[in-house]
Amino acid sequence: MEYKYAKNENYEDFASGRVLYHGRGMTNFPVRLAQEIYKRCLQFSPIKEDICLYDCCCGGGYLLTVLGFLNQDTIGRIIGSDINPELLETAKKNLSLLSEEGMNKRIAEIKEMLSSYQKQSHIEALNSAIALRNMLRKKIKFEVYRFDALKEINLKAKPDIILTDVPYGNMVDWTGNEENNILDKLLDTLYGICSPDTVIGLCMSKKQKIRNEKFIRLEKQQIGKRKFEILKKD
Ligand SMILES: C[S@@+](CC[C@H](N)C(=O)[O-])C[C@H]1O[C@@H](n2cnc3c(N)ncnc32)[C@H](O)[C@@H]1O
Numbered sequence: 001m002e003y004k005y006a007k008n009e010n011y012e013d014f015a016s017g018r019v020l021y022h023g024r025g026m027t028n029f030p031v032r033l034a035q036e037i038y039k040r041c042l043q044f045s046p047i048k049e050d051i052c053l054y055d056c057c058c059g060g061g062y063l064l065t066v067l068g069f070l071n072q073d074t075i076g077r078i079i080g081s082d083i084n085p086e087l088l089e090t091a092k093k094n095l096s097l098l099s100e101e102g103m104n105k106r107i108a109e110i111k112e113m114l115s116s117y118q119k120q121s122h123i124e125a126l127n128s129a130i131a132l133r134n135m136l137r138k139k140i141k142f143e144v145y146r147f148d149a150l151k152e153i154n155l156k157a158k159p160d161i162i163l164t165d166v167p168y169g170n171m172v173d174w175t176g177n178e179e180n181n182i183l184d185k186l187l188d189t190l191y192g193i194c195s196p197d198t199v200i201g202l203c204m205s206k207k208q209k210i211r212n213e214k215f216i217r218l219e220k221q222q223i224g225k226r227k228f229e230i231l232k233k234d
Contacts, residue, residue, distance in 0.1 A: 001221045005039035006032045013128035014066050018121075019106060020097065023060040023090030029165050029203075031066050037201040037228050038067050041161045042074060044199045044218050044230060050076035054159035056149040056190065057166055058082050061091030064142075067163070068098045072137045079159065081145040083175045088144050095142040103133040150174065150185050158195040168205040187212040187231070194233050203228045 011031035016022040042048065051074050055064050058080030068078055078098075080091050096102030107129045114122040147153045166183065167174045174182055183204065190200065191214050199218070202210070206227045210217070219230040 001223050003032065003036050006035035008032065011066075013131050014069070015128075016062055018125045019110070019129045019132055020062060020065055021060065021090050021093045023087050025084070026060040026062060026087065026090065027165070029063050029066075031070075033223060033226075034063050034066055034163075035070050037203065037230075038071060038161065038163055040219060041163060041199040041201045041230055044232065045160055046197050047160045049074055051160045052077045052079065052157050054079040054081075054155070054157075054162045054193075055164045056081055056147070056153060056162065056186070057164050058091050058144070059084070059087045061094040061144070063163065063165055064091070065094040065097060068095070068140050068142075069132060069135055072135075072140065075140055077157070078140055078142040079145070079155065079157065080142070081147040081149070081153065083146065083148050085146055088146055091144050095144065097132065098136070098142065099139040100133065100136055103129065103136065107133065148175070149189055150182070151189065153189055153193050155193050158193060159198055160195075161199050161201065162190060162194070163201040163203075165203040166208070168208060181211070183208055183210050184212040187215055191215075191233065196233055198232060200231045201228055202231065 014031050016028050053075050058064055059082055061080050064078050064080050068075055082088055097106055110122060110125045110129055206222055210229060214234055215231040216234045217229055217231055221228055
């Protein structure tokens with residue numbers, strides 16, 4: 001796949017565990033790829049500003065937080081949900097970094113570690129935190145919920161873009177389901193919270209398949225061991 005939107009930049013300020021919190025069992029998603037998928041979804045969306053972005057398997061909120069930083073011009077609200085309550089606590093901490101208060105709190109935390117341990121990694125974390133704080137232009141509202149995405153998602157809002165990196169075995173697997181048509185089941189749940197304009201960017205391993213007839217595929221791309229599909233309601 002050729003990148004159309006996301007530049008080949010140094011994204012190390014977003015390294016998980018540096019300024020953004022890394023929770024136990026969290027996976028890492030490449031920042032450039034996340035940005036590319038978001039921008040491609042935005043291209044298909046008739047709504048171009050004040051976007052409500054939702055991730056139904058948000059884990060520690062890494063993907064959502066990074067996208068929040070990089071897309072303050074288009075994102076107005078972020079919603080994350082996951083089945084794992086422990087990861088949701090990390091998601092809240094990560095998403096709080098999208099405000100000056102949250103980032104100042106994180107900077108104070110890093111400064112305290114630096115004065116206690118004087119590690120090079122803490123100096124790097126402090127520099128990255130200052131760089132991320134300088135990126136902040138507005139406060140993005142966020143909400144975090146515990147939902148089983150295969151059963152019921154109880155959102156009041158209809159998200160404009162749903163971007164999610166689904167479990168695919170190695171590090172994280174689906175909780176609560178053994179069936180092999182699992183992505184179709186996920187799409188059945190998502191159907192209820194989509195407006196006709198909602199655009200879904202679904203990231204999965206290249207072995208996973210979608211056959212849900214309630215949605216049409218707008219795009220499909222493969223990158224290494226991953227693939228993503230962009231869908232909307234038929
Ligand atoms: C690949 S990880 C997503 C990582 C996330 N994008 C991030 O930035 O940290 C997949 C997530 O799906 C969650 N998950 C597994 N089964 C689920 C279910 N039935 N409903 C909702 N989330 C589920 C896992 O807890 C895990 O956090």
